[in-house]
Amino acid sequence: MTEDIDYEIDAEDLPQRAGPRTLGAPSVVVDDVHVTYRVFGGRKGGTTQAKSSLLNRAINLGRPDTGPITKVPAVRGVSFVAHHGESIxxxxxxxxxxxxLLRAVAGLLPPTKGRVFVSGEPALLGxxxxxxxxxxxxxxxxVGGLALGLSAAEVRERTSAVADFAExxxxxxxxxxxxxxGMGSRLRFAISTITTPDILMIDEALATGDASFRKKSTARIEEIRDQAGTVFFVSHSLGSVRAMCTRVLWIDKGKLIADGDVxxxxxxxHAFVQGRTNATAGAQLR
Structure with missing residues (x-):
């Protein structure tokens, strides 16, 4: 058992497996995207910023010394194309x-290098x-409805339905x-799907939902896919991924390891995680 794979969802509680769809035009193009974080006061020996110029030293004069700046590569050269009608x-x-990666695709985090193209407005749920x-x-x-572009009157018309969906x-x-x-998680999902987004991004949002809510959420995702939307689903639950997705991306240390059949x-x-877990357990027994 490992925290990297969630085994808590029973097989009978999983939604019906997503069927194939006729795919439309590309909805998201990720071209050699890199995202690097700059961490102030990082450890010695990391990749640090070059010696600052005289002007920078003058600007920073009197400011507290935060130590070196360590550059942490979070995403490294990821490329893929998503199409309308896919659940990835x-x-x-x-x-x-x-x-x-999800935040970079959603436009919330600018890539350090590379480009992201989207054909619609992404909605990130987490x-x-x-x-x-x-x-x-x-x-x-x-507030959430207004942020998604609805008028106050439109949000008021849908408030009851959102509250009922979120229970x-x-x-x-x-x-x-x-x-x-769990209530907060349900409300986030309900608000994010108050309209039908072109691109829906779900980041561990169903982790705290019970079996009944997972089925409702999956049905809503299917509606979005049926209307030629694109869904991205980040999860540690392989059972949920197998049931809800038609394609899988495997990311490790910021690199795209595999992209293909669910x-x-x-x-x-699964074999990779199990092998790593067994190796760690064996090292601890020595």
């Missing part, structure tokens, strides 16, 4: 660059997506700080 899973161990804890669920639905009940009128993690890539990734 992204797998990889913790820290492999999955979420960073467990840590920003909701305002002091506001009620109702007010958060309004909020009377909690709709309570502040988000009173919500459980079962082939998931089987290879």
């Amino acid at each position: 899973g992204i797998v990889g161990t913790n820290g492999s660059g999955k979420s960073t 467990v840590n997506a920003a909701l305002l804890p002091r506001l009620s669920g109702e007010r958060n639905i309004m 909020l009940g009377d909690f709709l009128y309570l502040p988000m700080s009173a919500y459980s993690s 079962d082939e890539v998931c089987d290879a990734y």
Whole structure:
């Protein structure tokens, strides 16, 4: 058992496996994308910034010394093309660059190198997506709907349906700080799909949902795909990836290791994680 693969979802709770779709034109083109983080005060021996110029030293005069700047490559030369009608899973161990790649595709994180082209407006959904804890669920639905381009009247018309989908009940009128993690996760999903996005990106968003909500969420994803949308799904649950996706990308240490058939890539990734886990356990026993 390892944290990199989630075995908690029972087979009978998984949604019906996604069937093939007739693919449309390209919706996302990722061309040799690199994303490098600059970490201030990093460890000695890392890749550090070159000696600063006299002007930079003058500008920084009097500022606290944060130490060297370490460059951390999170995504390294990833390229792929996604089409309308695809549901693409992204797998990889913790820290492999999955979420960073998703944010770069969504336009929230500029690539250090390379280019990203999208044919529509991406909607990124994640467990840590920003909701305002002091506001009620109702007010958060309004804020989220306005951010997605709806008018206030349109959001009010859809508030009841969003609340019902998220199963909020009377909690709709309570502040988000009173919500459980599962309720927050359900509300994030419901808000993100209040409209039908061209490109929906889900980052571990279903991890806290129960079996019933996973089935509802999967049905909503199928609706988006049926309307020629594109779905990206980042998850540690290989069972969910196999059921919900028609293609899988495997990212490791920022590099694209495999891109192809769901079962082939998931089987290879599972074997990789199991081999690494067994090697670690064997080293600990020595």
